[in-house]
Each structure stands twice: as structure tokens, then as C-alpha cells.
Amino acid sequence: MEMGMQMEMVAPRYTSPGCNHATVIEEINRAHELTSQLQAFLLPLLPSSSWSEMAIDHLTEMIKCYNSALSTLRAAGGCRSTPLDDQKRKRFEGSDWPVVPKKRRNENCRPMVTSVLYDGYQWRKYGQKGIHGAAHPKSYFRCTYSKDQGCPATKTVQRDESDADPPNYRVVYSMAHTCRNNVDANFPYAMESSSNDTTSVVIQHQHFCPPSAATPNPSQSSCLSNGDQELMHLFSPEEVPGTGLDMKGEILSLPWTLESLELDAYLKTMMDSMY
DNA sequence: CATATTTGACCACG
């Protein structure tokens, strides 16, 4: 679109002394290399399932993102923050709130799922709220098909108070899905591992459980006879709520073999090096 | 243009 023009116009202005352009490129380069290695590492290990394919797809997308980011950075020749055009700036004029522009999704890398903690359903975020006494805001999601099919399912995601590294997320589901044909049939709902290196997520079920009637993997479902039963599931480090991509969680859904544990360690290393 | 996210405003409830 007019993206290129915007960049040319504003790039010099957003260069700051504290922002080392070469270092940024170097870091992205490293992330790119690590992702490529990870992909090569994963390919022979993953079983053939659409679940695995999705993980590989994620990696491929990540590599594309890095390529795009690198070429953009190199073309820009300077470090910049997200530029605001006049119209966008107008929104913040006279307001003491957004000194920085709204945080938006990575422009080159749209996540496949619409919420964190991919659970086989598609969610749409409709709100975020700071909770009294909580360090982290709570995000509110409803089923993507709530409008189309009147699906009442909602969930909230809130980062745990503990300073655990990686952080824990509390996911609370409310109401059952009534939408159809939207469940990822390959979603392994319950994971049966315990690695202290993974992100644990407390999942609470209010009224109903998530992939319930349509749960494609009932044999693994540890859920859910009682409404308010609290379950500990081990997911992976991931982006903060709202940004969506939780690829590692998918990978960790593999059976816990030695390989997958090594994989976990490798993933963690990779993640650490990326942030 | 369609769809998703962000975020301040609004509202119900205790």
C-alpha cells in the first residue's frame, strides 16, 4: 500500500541514538537462523498430522517474517518506530494517554489463531481490562462465530500473578460452544506432561468445558465433569494475550518422548534468544 | 471491503 511511502518519509525522523540499527538486524538475523534450524530440527521428528503441519507452517511463516523484517530494515537504513500519519496522530492530540502509538499486530506475521492458548476453537478478543490488584490485564474473548451462529462461548485469559518464568496464564471458559464445524479435529486437548520448563496454564471451566461435546480426543480429555473444576495444563511460553501465536504449545502436544523433551529445551533456548 | 484488535466509555452489580 502506501506503506513504502510512509517509511521513506518518516524513517530519518525516527532514528534515535539509543536504537542501534545494525544490532537490530543482527538480532533478527540470528532469530532467523535459529528458526531455520528449528524447522530443520523439527521436520524429521514430527508425526504426520495436520497438527504438525500447522507447526511447520508457523515456522515457515516466521522465517518469512524475518526475511521481510530484514529487507525492510535494510531498505530503511535506520531504526524507526511505527510511524503515525496525520490522521492517526489526530486521535492522540489533546490526550495525555497514548504517548506511544497503539500496539498492533506484527504487520508481516498474522497469527493463524485469533487468541492465545489455542484450544481448537477460534476466538475473537472483545475487551481487555485491568483487574484490581492484578499486575496484568485480563483479556476477554468470545467465539468468532458468536455472531454468525449465536455461539455463546467466551473465555478470559489473564497472566498469573506469579513471576514464574515462563509466565502462567489463567484461562477461564464460560458457556459451551454451539457453533459447528469449527473445531480443529487434531487438537489434542489434554496434555499429559510435566516439565517445569513449560508454561503452566490454569484452566477453569465455568458452566461448561471448552472443546466439550465436539472434543475430538475424548480419550485424552481429563476434563470436566464438574463445572468449576480447575485443571492444570502445561502449555508453552507464548506471546502475551491477544497476539495469538502459540506455536510451541502445539509442538508440546506431542507425546512426551525423549526427543520432545530435548525439543522443549531447544525451543526454550530459541525463545530466550529471541527476546 | 471484510474482518480482527485496541481501548475508552458505558453499564450492571455488590
Next chain:
DNA sequence: CGTGGTCAAATATG
């Protein structure tokens, strides 16, 4: 009246 949940306009993005 404070808090938490939802709405909806603005915005982002393919």
C-alpha cells in the same frame, strides 16, 4: 461508588 464485563468506534491489515 468501585469493580469487572461488554460495547463500539477507531484502527490495522489482507
